[in-house]
Every structure is written in C-alpha cells, then in structure tokens.
Amino acid sequence: MNFIKQAWLGLALIVAASTAFAQSQQFIPILSYRVGPYAAGGSGYFGGAIDYFNLINLGGGINGVKLFWEECETEYNAARGVECYERLKTKNGGATAIEPLSTGIAYGLFERVAQDKIPMTTFGYGRGDSADGRVFEWVFPIGTTYWDQAAAMIAYLGGKEGSDNKLKGKKIAYLYHDSAYGKEAIPVLEALATKLGFELMKVPVTPPGNTQESQWLQIRQAKPDYVILWGFGVMNPVAIKAAAKVGYPREKIIGVWWAGSEEDVIPAGDAAKGYVTAAFSAPGTNFPVMQDIVKKVYGPGKGNLEDKSRVGSIYHTRGIVYGIFMVEAIRVAQEKYGKGKVMTPTQVRWGLEHLNLSEARIKELGAAGMFPAIKTSCLDHEGSGMVKFQVWDGKEFKPVTGFIAGDRDLVRKMVDESAASYAVGKKLTPRDCGKEN
Amino acid sequence: MFYREAGQYKTTYEADAAIFPIRQDRIAMAVILAVAFVVIPLTASPYLFSAILIPFLILSLAALGLNILTGYAGQLSLGSAAFMAVGAFASYNFVLRIPGIPLLVAFAAGGLSAAAVGILFGLPSLRIRGFYLAVATLAAQFFILWCLTKIGWFTNYSSSGVITAQPLEILGYTFATPQAKYLLVLAIVSVMALAAKNMTRCNVGRQWMAVRDMDVAAEVIGIRLMRAKLLAFAVSSFYCGVAGALFAYAYLGTVEPEAYNLDLSFRILFMIIIGGVGTVLGAFLGSAFITLLPILLSTAVTFLDTSLHFTIASSVASNLELMVFGGLIIFFLIVEPHGLARLWQIAKEKLRLWPFPH
Numbered sequence: 001m002n003f004i005k006q007a008w009l010g011l012a013l014i015v016a017a018s019t020a021f022a023q024s025q026q027f028i029p030i031l032s033y034r035v036g037p038y039a040a041g042g043s044g045y046f047g048g049a050i051d052y053f054n055l056i057n058l059g060g061g062i063n064g065v066k067l068f069w070e071e072c073e074t075e076y077n078a079a080r081g082v083e084c085y086e087r088l089k090t091k092n093g094g095a096t097a098i099e100p101l102s103t104g105i106a107y108g109l110f111e112r113v114a115q116d117k118i119p120m121t122t123f124g125y126g127r128g129d130s131a132d133g134r135v136f137e138w139v140f141p142i143g144t145t146y147w148d149q150a151a152a153m154i155a156y157l158g159g160k161e162g163s164d165n166k167l168k169g170k171k172i173a174y175l176y177h178d179s180a181y182g183k184e185a186i187p188v189l190e191a192l193a194t195k196l197g198f199e200l201m202k203v204p205v206t207p208p209g210n211t212q213e214s215q216w217l218q219i220r221q222a223k224p225d226y227v228i229l230w231g232f233g234v235m236n237p238v239a240i241k242a243a244a245k246v247g248y249p250r251e252k253i254i255g256v257w258w259a260g261s262e263e264d265v266i267p268a269g270d271a272a273k274g275y276v277t278a279a280f281s282a283p284g285t286n287f288p289v290m291q292d293i294v295k296k297v298y299g300p301g302k303g304n305l306e307d308k309s310r311v312g313s314i315y316h317t318r319g320i321v322y323g324i325f326m327v328e329a330i331r332v333a334q335e336k337y338g339k340g341k342v343m344t345p346t347q348v349r350w351g352l353e354h355l356n357l358s359e360a361r362i363k364e365l366g367a368a369g370m371f372p373a374i375k376t377s378c379l380d381h382e383g384s385g386m387v388k389f390q391v392w393d394g395k396e397f398k399p400v401t402g403f404i405a406g407d408r409d410l411v412r413k414m415v416d417e418s419a420a421s422y423a424v425g426k427k428l429t430p431r432d433c434g435k436e437n
Numbered sequence: 438m439f440y441r442e443a444g445q446y447k448t449t450y451e452a453d454a455a456i457f458p459i460r461q462d463r464i465a466m467a468v469i470l471a472v473a474f475v476v477i478p479l480t481a482s483p484y485l486f487s488a489i490l491i492p493f494l495i496l497s498l499a500a501l502g503l504n505i506l507t508g509y510a511g512q513l514s515l516g517s518a519a520f521m522a523v524g525a526f527a528s529y530n531f532v533l534r535i536p537g538i539p540l541l542v543a544f545a546a547g548g549l550s551a552a553a554v555g556i557l558f559g560l561p562s563l564r565i566r567g568f569y570l571a572v573a574t575l576a577a578q579f580f581i582l583w584c585l586t587k588i589g590w591f592t593n594y595s596s597s598g599v600i601t602a603q604p605l606e607i608l609g610y611t612f613a614t615p616q617a618k619y620l621l622v623l624a625i626v627s628v629m630a631l632a633a634k635n636m637t638r639c640n641v642g643r644q645w646m647a648v649r650d651m652d653v654a655a656e657v658i659g660i661r662l663m664r665a666k667l668l669a670f671a672v673s674s675f676y677c678g679v680a681g682a683l684f685a686y687a688y689l690g691t692v693e694p695e696a697y698n699l700d701l702s703f704r705i706l707f708m709i710i711i712g713g714v715g716t717v718l719g720a721f722l723g724s725a726f727i728t729l730l731p732i733l734l735s736t737a738v739t740f741l742d743t744s745l746h747f748t749i750a751s752s753v754a755s756n757l758e759l760m761v762f763g764g765l766i767i768f769f770l771i772v773e774p775h776g777l778a779r780l781w782q783i784a785k786e787k788l789r790l791w792p793f794p795h
Binding site for chain 1: 689736752759
C-alpha cells in the first residue's frame with residue numbers, strides 16, 4: 001500500500017514538474033503523420049523541423065527561450081488532424097502556431113484558428129487566396145502558394161522557349177490529381193493560357209492514380225509541347241513510367257513540388273532521368289546550417305530521422321526551412337514584444353506578418369540559396385512567390401534555375417478577387433492594412 | 438439484483454410496448470440524457486466538445502443509418518460516406534441557392550436528397566445480394582465523389598472544389614461555440630435515434646428483419662421485397678445524409694469531397710460490426726470504440742512520453758497505436774463476435790441474477 005502511495009506521489013510530482021518546466025518555453029504543437037500512405041513525406045518534413053528546433057535549443061534557444069514541442073499523429077486524416085489541433089492548442093500554456101502539412105486538415109482548421117486566435121502556416125500549399133492577409137488574418141502560406149507556383153512553371157517554360165510570348169500557339173497538357181489539390185491551379189493556368197495564347201489541355205487522373213494508360217495515350221495523340229505533372233504520392237512514379245512507355249520525353253515534363261522528392265522519382269528508376277520539378281527549397285547537406293545539424297544533432301545521436309541517408313533529402317530540408325521560418329517569426333516577435341520572453345500566439349502572428357528574411361539574413365542563418373528572400377506584410381502573407389526548378393539526374397536533384405517568379409500581378413489580382421468573395425460569403429470585414437502597425 | 442423486474446407489472450398494452458419496459462432502464466436512460474444535456478454542457482472543456490463529443494455523435498448517427506440498412510435489413514453497403522457527402526453538399530446548395538431557408542429544413546432536404554440517391558443505388562439490391570451488393574454500393578462511393586469533384590455547380594464553382602459551410606443559424610440564434618454546436622448535434626441525434634428505435638420495433642422494422650433473415654420466406658408471407666429494401670436504403674441514406682451535413686456544418690466547417698472517402702465508409706462499417714449489428718445501442722458503442730480509442734491510445738503514449746519520461750520514438754509510437762488498436766479489434770471480435778452491444782446484454786443478464794446466480 002505504502003509503495004503504491006509513493007508511486008502516485010512520485011507520479012504527481014513528475015507531472016507537476018513537467019508542466020512547470022513547460023511554461024517557461026515556447027510551445028509548438030506538431031501535427032505530424034508518420035504512418036499511412038504519405039508517411040515518407042510526413043516523417044521527413046517533421047523530422048527536419050524537429051532537427052532544426054533541436055539545433056536552436058542546443059544553441060541556447062531564441063534569446064534564451066527554448067522551444068518545446070509535442071507531436072500528435074494525424075495519419076493525414078482531416079478528422080484526426082482537427083482532434084490533434086483541439087488537443088494541443090491549449091496545452092503547455094497554449095500553442096504558438098500550427099502547421100498541418102495537409103490541405104484537408106488546413107481546410108478543417110481555417111475557421112477554428114481565426115476563432116481561437118492561433119496562427120496557422122501552410123508553407124507551400126493551399127488555399128491560394130489565403131495570401132490575402134486582410135481576409136485571412138491568421139493564415140500564412142509563406143513562400144509560395146500553388147497559384148504562384150503554377151505561374152512560375154509557365155514562366156520557366158517561357159524562359160526555355162526564349163520569352164513568355166513564344167508560348168503562343170504551344171500546347172501544354174495539365175495532368176492532375178483529380179481532387180481539391182489538383183484543381184487548385186486550374187484558374188491560374190487558364191488565365192495565363194488566355195493571356196499568353198497557349199492551349200491548355202486538362203487531363204484528370206482519378207486518385208490515387210496507379211493506372212494512367214488512357215491518359216498517356218491521350219497525351220501521345222495530342223502531342224503537347226509540355227506536360228505539367230500535378231500529382232501526389234503513387235501517381236508521380238506511375239506517370240513517369242507511363243511517359244517512358246509511350247515515348248514522351250521526360251525532359252518536357254514539369255512536376256509540382258509534391259512530385260519532386262526522391263520518393264517520387266526513385267521508384268520510376270531510369271525512366272525519371274531528365275525529369276524537371278519545381279521546389280521551394282534546395283536539398284543537400286552542403287549548407288552551413290545542414291552541416292551544423294549533421295554535426296551537432298546527428299553527431300550525438302539526437303537526430304529525428306532513423307534513416308540517416310535521408311538527411312538532406314527534399315522533404316527533410318523542406319522541414320528545416322519550415323523550422324527556420326517558425327524560429328525567425330518568433331525572433332521578430334520577440335524584438336517587438338520583449339527579448340527572452342515566451343511569445344503568445346497573437347505576438348507570433350505579428351512576427352509571421354513582419355517576417356523579413358533578406359539574402360543577408362539568410363546567409364547569416366547558414367542557409368544561403370536554400371530558399372528565396374521572404375518579406376511578409378499585412379497585405380501579403382506569402383512574402384515571396386519564388387520557385388526554383390531542379391532536374392533529376394538519376395542520383396540526385398540538380399538545380400536548373402535560381403529562384404524565379406511567374407506573373408505575380410495576375411496571380412495577385414486573382415487572390416484579391418477570390419479572397420473578397422470568401423469574405424462576402426463568410427460575412428467578414430477585411431482588415432484595413434493602413435491601420436495596422 | 439439490479440435488473441430484478443419483480444413487482445413491475447404491465448397492466449396496459451402501452452406499458453407492454455414501451456421502449457424500456459424495465460424501470461431501471463428508464464431511470465438509466467433519463468440519467469444518461471440528463472448528463473448529456475445538462476451536466477456535460479456545464480462542465481466539459483471546448484476540446485471535449487469539438488474534438489471528441491461532436492464527431493462521436495455525428496459518426497454514431499451515420500453508423501445508426503448503416504445499421505438500419507445492414508443490421509436490420511441485411512443489405513451490405515460500402516457507400517455510407519458517399520451518402521454523407523450527398524447530404525452535406527445538398528444542404529450546402531439548399532442554403533446557398535434558396536435564400537432564407539431555415540437550416541434544419543436544409544438539413545432535412547439534404548437528407549432527402551441522400552435518400553433519393555440511396556434509392557437509386559439500392560436498385561441493384563433487388564437482383565443481387567451479399568458481397569455482390571457491397572461491390573455495387575462501392576460504385577456509389579466512387580461515382581458520387583467523382584460527380585462532386587467533376588461538376589463545379591455542386592461546390593458553387595469553388596476553384597479548389599471545397600465547400601465552406603454557412604454559419605449555423607436557427608431562428609436568429611447562431612450556434613458558434615463548441616458547446617452550442619454540441620447541443621444542436623445532440624438534440625438532432627437523440628430525436629433521430631428515438632425515431633430509429635421506434636422504426637425498428639414497428640411493422641417496417643419487422644419487415645426489414647424478415648427480409649434480412651430470409652427474403653424468399655418474407656416474400657411468401659406477403660412482404661413486398663422491393664418496397665422493404667428500397668425503404669431501408671432510403672431511410673439509411675437519410676440518416677447518413679443528415680450525419681454528413683452535420684459533419685460539414687458542426688464539425689469541419691470547410692470540407693472537400695475527399696473527406697467522405699472510402700476510408701470513412703469502412704470505418705462506419707467497422708463501427709457497426711464492433712458495436713453490434715442490428716442494434717441501436719451498437720451504433721453508439723461502435724462509434725465510441727472506433728473514434729475514441731485511437732485518441733485515448735495516442736494520449737496514453739504522449740503521457741508515457743512527457744510525464745513518465747518513458748521515451749518512445751515518435752515513429753514507433755504512431756505505429757504502436759495502430760498495432761494496439763488492431764489488436765483490440767481482434768480481441769473484442771474473438772471474445773464477442775456479436776459486438777459490444779451483445780456484451781452489454783450478457784452483462785445485463787448476469788446483473789439480473791447477481792449476487793445469487795443459482
């Protein structure tokens with residue numbers, strides 16, 4: 001009996017100690033997915049983020065404030081993701097910011113984060129119109145949305161032809177995952193097709209997309225000049241293999257960044273050589289920050305990835321870039337609200353809205369060339385819109401361009417229109433950016 | 438001892454036909470309802486409402502719908518999630534296109550649309566049975582989601598194909614807090630569960646059970662098979678449709694058709710298999726098992742990790758949850774193949790004699 005009493009007492013002490021310990025730290029909930037069909041992406045991405053947070057903590061935290069996180073498995077499922085969000089949002093003194101890395105979960109959280117006043121980041125995905133910070137006060141698609149990415153792809157193709165105007169009369173096939181994700185880019189591509197005078201051929205693939213014979217037959221008959229591959233998961237290697245089978249040159253296929261990781265091309269084998277994809281961050285372990293992670297985090301065996309060969313892979317570096325954005329947003333917030341203090345979600349939101357990562361600052365962080373310069377504002381929650389293109393040489397991705405942007409004016413106009421109609425539907429009054437500080 | 442109905446005489450036909458003929462059951466039910474309607478709203482945290490109770494109730498309603506079709510009428514279906522999608526997207530369009538329509542009417546109309554689609558996909562049940570029918574309803578699952586993605590009109594030409602549910606407003610009151618949403622969902626689910634219970638006890642329910650047990654014999658004693666089967670499809674899809682609308686309006690807010698995928702259909706089917714096929718209670722027990730247990734497991738793992746410093750690598754933890762969950766499903770199916778509802782029935786029998794079993 002005495003023993004049981006003591007055990008309970010000990011347990012209570014540990015619980016009390018761990019909560020007290022947590023309150024002096026910045027809490028970041030991590031909605032990860034490490035099981036299921038998308039586990040490769042989730043484990044790499046969130047592993048990268050945790051590795052970077054560990055690196056920051058080893059260096060003493062952000063002006064002395066250490067980061068503290070808790071993971072919750074979402075299985076890439078919207079309902080599980082919402083549960084995880086609800087579970088973690090008030091824990092340990094409150095969540096700082098949330099990143100679900102899933103369009104479906106993000107949709108489920110759009111209204112909740114606005115109501116709970118917790119910023120949500122959607123690095124590199126949808127929805128496109130959330131770049132308008134006046135309507136989407138709490139959502140930050142920092143870096144690039146799908147819309148800007150689609151525009152950048154057309155700009156890249158224009159560059160290949162010589163200039164945008166040379167795309168006139170060309171035929172571009174859009175092979176897409178027939179879901180909210182795949183359809184997201186269509187309005188931008190259609191607007192660009194009208195503006196530049198190329199022909200857009202839309203070829204939907206029913207998810208998950210493990211048979212694509214009929215689609216590629218259609219492509220072979222129509223002989224488009226380029227194919228934009230907007231796929232996810234198993235659809236990507238299947239598309240590349242099917243292209244090889246019908247003899248469509250892989251050099252003319254441009255993949256979206258969810259079609260641009262090692263996991264997408266290795267299963268396609270040699271067929272993937274020469275295939276080009278978009279990217280919002282550059283992979284590899286040569287950057288100083290990556291070297292630090294390899295040495296200080298993986299050296300003593302504190303790395304999050306079990307398979308060390310994945311360090312520096314596309315998903316892993318993407319996660320590290322997410323980590324950098326988060327840490328920098330907290331740092332910016334601390335500069336305004338007090339260095340060395342734990343920031344509230346509202347203060348972190350301010351930080352995310354005033355992020356200013358110049359080339360010089362990125363170099364200081366040891367990540368020069370890893371991602372483009374970012375400057376967010378009340379009006380523009382995206383802050384960059386630049387995309388890099390890379391080619392798979394059979395062993396690794398090699399960059400083919402620097403960070404380039406598409407027709408941002410056209411995209412911005414569409415963002416404004418779409419966000420305004422969202423505000424009308426939701427009976428929201430957009431913020432007046434002139435009055436924000 | 439606890440279920441001793443000695444001394445409880447039924448002197449009227451009404452008393453004999455009551456849903457809960459035993460006084461103890463009536464008291465227990467009244468207590469449960471009082472807790473659900475009064476105690477929980479006063480005490481529970483927003484997390485409990487919006488992450489646990491609301492999805493639990495909504496999925497119970499969907500499981501109840503499938504249980505009517507599969508458990509009572511014996512028609513196996515894999516299209517429950519698709520019927521939920523019909524309910525959600527139809528309700529959205531009713532609210533959008535008919536200004537001033539009361540929300541509850543829109544939900545009912547969404548349910549009726551789902552019922553109509555259900556009847557359409559129920560037609561093959563007149564010719565085929567069992568696994569073949571399951572495959573036919575699988576077609577519903579794929580066809581409906583394809584339609585909702587393909588035809589822009591359903592999503593009001595949203596560029597990404599998602600719908601954003603309008604605010605929940607009934608008679609000028611906006612259900613905005615998790616608590617209010619919970620009460621709304623609870624009220625709808627309670628009324629519909631009562632209706633389902635009564636339906637299964639009356640003429641219609643007996644017809645369904647006759648069809649389930651042997652359709653040729655049912656036909657011989659004068660049950661019109663076509664009517665009984667299609668009615669089961671209609672009622673079941675209506676329940677799923679309302680559940681789908683609530684899933685969009687009271688739970689997720691913004692949904693894409695992909696939220697109602699085959700995986701959800703399977704989960705609803707597992708709910709009734711584990712909960713108990715052909716019982717109303719089973720739908721609730723099964724939904725609790727399937728929705729709450731994974732959350733419980735993941736909380737337990739986090740607790741081990743953060744409070745007891747019993748570190749488990751997060752990749753291992755995620756897989757461990759799935760393994761334990763799978764193990765428990767197999768355990769319960771071996772212990773009681775007729776589901777959790779049957780376990781409760783056995784417990785009731787035992788309690789009746791306890792503490793003098795002989």
